[in-house]
Amino acid sequence: MKDLDATLSALADPTRRHVVDLLRTGPRRAGELAASAETSAPAMSRHLRVLRATGLVEAAGVDDDARLRVYRLRREPFVALQAWLDQVEAFWGEQLGAFKAHAERRSTRKARAR
Amino acid sequence: MKDLDATLSALADPTRRHVVDLLRTGPRRAGELAASAETSAPAMSRHLRVLRATGLVEAAGVDDDARLRVYRLRREPFVALQAWLDQVEAFWGEQLGAFKAHAERRSTRKARAR
DNA sequence: CAGATAGTTAACGTAGTAGTAAATAGTTAT
DNA sequence: ATAACTATTTACTACTACGTTAACTATCTG
Secondary structure: OHHHHHHHHHHOOHHHHHHHHHHOOOOEEHHHHHHHHOOOHHHHHHHHHHHHHOOOEEEEEOOOOOOOEEEEEOOHHHHHHHHHHHHHHHHHHHHHOOHHHHHHHHHHHHHHHO | OHHHHHHHHHHHOHHHHHHHHHHOOOOEEHHHHHHHOOOOHHHHHHHHHHHHHOOOEEEEEOOOOOOOEEEEEOOHHHHHHHHHHHHHHHHHHHHHOOHHHHHHHHHHHHHHHO
């Protein structure tokens, strides 16, 4: 579970979480991310390095301009985190029998999202 | 989303995550947690303070011996984190149409856990 | 080629966090 | 009351992480 370590500390930073939230709406360039997060380019570059290292995002080149790279989310780390969280939350399912209701709520939310 | 900050940094520490994993099997005393995590009592005490501050665990007294307190998991922060993760993962649902399959997998896992 | 643009890296200072050992507080037992 | 037990708090130290400024790389444009 060493990966969870990296994933969670990466996500513990508000700026990096902001990046994730923003990338949720589509791929962005480093500059756009820095502007939106109201931080300097070097600072954002470091954050992106962390996010890349933990596999939370990946970078891809752009055809027109080789200076530009766009970042987008990678799914794997989120799935791993989700899996761990599911295990933890199973606790209340076993103990209180409220797990079913919880699952129901999740399904509803999902249906809405579809 | 300031709470997520505290929750995620609390969970980013492997010792604290070990505590959570252990509490998943039932309430434990500080000493038991320290022993299981192979760390000193003072160190564990600090970790527990963090976990308490973020609401991930709560302490309750024991009837027989007033020296003892048992720690157990609190649900709220996990639900909040789950909610944020759901939002993030909705990304792939919208983009790839794989959300339904994901929900399916989750339901299966839940059925098994029941 | 010279200059501008996008982004990353380097060096530095600062602040937060984890660990240890020693001291403290509250409770139980002889 | 004295001693033992459980747990926490208090210095104190070491390490890590973040931000900023400046320098550097690579690419595009006039």
